[in-house]
Amino acid sequence: MAVKLLYFAWLRERIGVPEETVELPESVTDVTTLLDWLATRGEGYAYALESPEIVRVALDQQLVHQSAQIGEPREIALFPPMTGG
Amino acid sequence: MAVKLLYFAWLRERIGVPEETVELPESVTDVTTLLDWLATRGEGYAYALESPEIVRVALDQQLVHQSAQIGEPREIALFPPMTGG
Amino acid sequence: MGVTVRVQEEDFDPQAEQDALTADRTDVGAVATFTGLCRSEGESLSALELEHYPGMAESQIEAAATRAADRFTVDALLVIHRYGKIAPGERIVFVAATSRHRDAAFDACRYVMDYLKTDAPFWKKEHRVDGSEGGWVDAKDADDAAKERWE
Amino acid sequence: MGVTVRVQEEDFDPQAEQDALTADRTDVGAVATFTGLCRSEGESLSALELEHYPGMAESQIEAAATRAADRFTVDALLVIHRYGKIAPGERIVFVAATSRHRDAAFDACRYVMDYLKTDAPFWKKEHRVDGSEGGWVDAKDADDAAKERWE
Numbered sequence: 036m037a038v039k040l041l042y043f044a045w046l047r048e049r050i051g052v053p054e055e056t057v058e059l060p061e062s063v064t065d066v067t068t069l070l071d072w073l074a075t076r077g078e079g080y081a082y083a084l085e086s087p088e089i090v091r092v093a094l095d096q097q098l099v100h101q102s103a104q105i106g107e108p109r110e111i112a113l114f115p116p117m118t119g120g
Numbered sequence: 121m122a123v124k125l126l127y128f129a130w131l132r133e134r135i136g137v138p139e140e141t142v143e144l145p146e147s148v149t150d151v152t153t154l155l156d157w158l159a160t161r162g163e164g165y166a167y168a169l170e171s172p173e174i175v176r177v178a179l180d181q182q183l184v185h186q187s188a189q190i191g192e193p194r195e196i197a198l199f200p201p202m203t204g205g
Numbered sequence: 206m207g208v209t210v211r212v213q214e215e216d217f218d219p220q221a222e223q224d225a226l227t228a229d230r231t232d233v234g235a236v237a238t239f240t241g242l243c244r245s246e247g248e249s250l251s252a253l254e255l256e257h258y259p260g261m262a263e264s265q266i267e268a269a270a271t272r273a274a275d276r277f278t279v280d281a282l283l284v285i286h287r288y289g290k291i292a293p294g295e296r297i298v299f300v301a302a303t304s305r306h307r308d309a310a311f312d313a314c315r316y317v318m319d320y321l322k323t324d325a326p327f328w329k330k331e332h333r334v335d336g337s338e339g340g341w342v343d344a345k346d347a348d349d350a351a352k353e354r355w356e
Numbered sequence: 357m358g359v360t361v362r363v364q365e366e367d368f369d370p371q372a373e374q375d376a377l378t379a380d381r382t383d384v385g386a387v388a389t390f391t392g393l394c395r396s397e398g399e400s401l402s403a404l405e406l407e408h409y410p411g412m413a414e415s416q417i418e419a420a421a422t423r424a425a426d427r428f429t430v431d432a433l434l435v436i437h438r439y440g441k442i443a444p445g446e447r448i449v450f451v452a453a454t455s456r457h458r459d460a461a462f463d464a465c466r467y468v469m470d471y472l473k474t475d476a477p478f479w480k481k482e483h484r485v486d487g488s489e490g491g492w493v494d495a496k497d498a499d500d501a502a503k504e505r506w507e
Contacts, residue, residue, distance in 0.1 A: 120472035232396065237465075
């Protein structure tokens with residue numbers, strides 16, 4: 036499944052690109068397996084995801100828990116805790 | 121003792137004057153006896169003070185309880201509950 | 206920490222007042238304001254006429270504002286309260302509090318408003334659209350209760 | 357009850373925005389506002405650069421504002437949040453709530469600010485006066501706690 040990944044703030048800086056389209060492998064079923072797989076994609080990814088528990092994930096702009104199933108979203112965003120206001 | 125009395129809002133309307141200087145009799149020692157005495161000064165006063173418990177009193181611009189001694193203030197103000205803001 | 210209180214008949218410019226509190230400052234992160242407007246009460250009122258006790262009005266507002274500024278660590282706290290005849294839609298009162306953080310600014314603003322309602326010597330006479338004599342606005346039990354939440 | 361949310365790079369005129377909410381209205385008694393300003397952190401910062409997630413930023417703020425407007429019975433609720441590079445002293449965020457009574461206006465304003473802090477996808481990068489690379493502003497536990505008071 037091809038899906039658009041978006042990265043924000045220091046996740047974007049560490050990974051090195053603001054967005055990319057990737058083919059998710061079968062092993063990726065929920066947010067945890069997504070982050071595990073992404074961390075294997077290179078040094079920047081590993082650095083960005085060294086503390087996966089603090090990474091926030093939104094599927095089609097809806098914030099989800101790390102146990103959430105991925106389903107078939109059009110876009111997946113990864114970002115640090117939000118600091119609005 | 122001569123003292124300036126100030127009246128506000130519907131107390132002013134009922135009494136008919138915004139202020140006056142009066143000589144307080146010896147019988148007036150605290151706020152309660154002040155209001156009792158004032159109520160005897162005429163029809164407007166009696167009407168204004170028909171429910172003395174809701175009248176607020178300030179001695180030299182300091183709000184006091186009805187049990188407060190009068191002392192020797194320069195001015196005494198009588199008014200309804202305040203509705204600022 | 207600066208407390209400013211003005212009791213005046215004329216209207217004012219809230220944004221200019223607020224901007225003056227933060228001018229040349231870069232340590233203020235939060236500005237909370239409250240503006241109280243005259244309501245027409247279902248288009249029945251043509252105006253409210255605010256009577257006040259000069260001198261005591263200023264000192265009572267200053268006392269509440271000073272307590273708020275101390276308690277909530279604000280940088281600046283401004284209160285402007287008008288008197289005289291005020292038409293529906295016009296400003297009656299304005300409170301602005303500045304602080305490093307939002308909680309202090311919100312709390313100070315609200316504290317001042319809660320105390321103003323019951324402790325500031327103002328009284329409001331209604332002027333009716335139909336020309337009949339309006340009454341004096343009654344004090345509300347809800348305003349006494351609002352004040353008590355700070356005690 | 358109208359909720360308006362704008363996410364934009366350019367600055368705005370808070371008084372004009374506030375006046376628009378009450379224009380031609382005589383049933384609004386209370387307007388509470390909050391303005392969040394960029395702080396220099398002891399003159400160490402030259403700017404904050406706000407990154408945001410377009411689309412989700414608007415929808416998250418709208419969700420919080422709609423909950424606030426329903427829960428506190430406000431007439432109008434406006435939120436403007438800027439992104440891009442913002443210098444110390446400049447506006448970052450503005451919330452204005454109008455209502456018949458002050459409690460609803462204050463509560464709605466504060467509720468929106470509390471949720472914005474933790475639920476709106478914005479991130480702030482520090483630009484330092486000395487030219488060194490600044491870090492990203494960390495999320496605060498205090499902001500999580502502030503949000504929880506509404507739950």
